[in-house]
Amino acid sequence: MMGKTSSFFAIVVVVFAIAGLVTGSALYGVSSSPPSSYKPSSQSQPYDLTLIITDGNWFNGSTMYQPSFFVVQNGTLVSAANIQLPADTNIILTVLNYDNGTDALSQAMYSYVMGTANNSIFVANVSGITANQLQNPGLLPAQLDGSVVTLVQPSEVSHSFTVISGNVFVNVPIMPHSLVSTSFTLPPGDYIWQCQCACGSTPDGWGGSMGAAGWMSGVVHVGN
Ligand SMILES: [Cu+2]
Structure with a gap:
């Protein structure tokens, strides 16, 4: 799956600091300039937002199991119903997707990365990484290879993290069993x-x- 994307979009391969994978503090090797859709008025420390997607979460008796986002906060998973972020701040987003499924996008444009640094994301396949390794960073390999991409093939999207409101537009397509890292900046406000x-x-x-x-x-x- 990664190979297909790499060859199709002539991707730059970067090396991801795996130590930062668990803490969500890793930066990756592309520009950290703010998204083109919004220019922050002040500079401040980057803020780490780490999201985890799992499948097989009990929803209810008729729907049964469903996939869900969670926010990693102080080492535990909390609901993603209300995500609090600082304004005018470089948000370092790390998404770990444990779901191996793909589904149809509502619109083809959501296959494009939008509103992040360079309108790009770093993507690595993490299917070889065990839960035990994630919980014990010392057991992880020293490096994780991946690619910087500006879009994910529509047929290869598992979920997206999409924030759209007025001229605020962040779209991060997420491949199955992958780690995604990118950054973006948002102005004050409440957004769906x-x-x-x-x-x-x-x-x-x-x-x-x-x-x-x-x-x-x-x-x-x-x-x-
Ligand atoms: Cu989804």
Whole structure:
């Protein structure tokens, strides 16, 4: 899957500091300039936002199991229904997707990375990394190879982290079993985030988790 993307889009291969994978503190080797859609008025320390996506979370008796985002906070998983972020600050986003499935995008444009540094993401396949390794960074390999991409093939999208409101536009397509790292900056305000990949229940995939706060949608509160 990664090879297909790499060859198709002539990707720059970078080496990712795996030690930062668990803490979410890793920076990757592309420019950390703010997204083109928004210019921050002040400089401050970067802020780490680490998200984990798992499948097989119990939803209810009729829908059964659904995939869900979680926020990693102080070493534990908390709901992604309300994500608090500092304004005008470089947000270092790390997403670990344990879900191996793909689904249809609501619109083809969501295959493009938008609103992040250089409109790009760093992507690495983490299928070879065990939960034990993630919980014990000393057991991890020294480096994790991946690619910097500006889009993910629509057929290879598992979920997306998408924030759209007025001229605020962040879209991060996420491949199955992958680690994604990028950065973005947001102005103060409350914004809806929504996965744009139909990963929920019902025939069209937009039931269950897709409309449920904390699962595949929620609010990003950006304040100072
Ligand atoms: Cu999703």
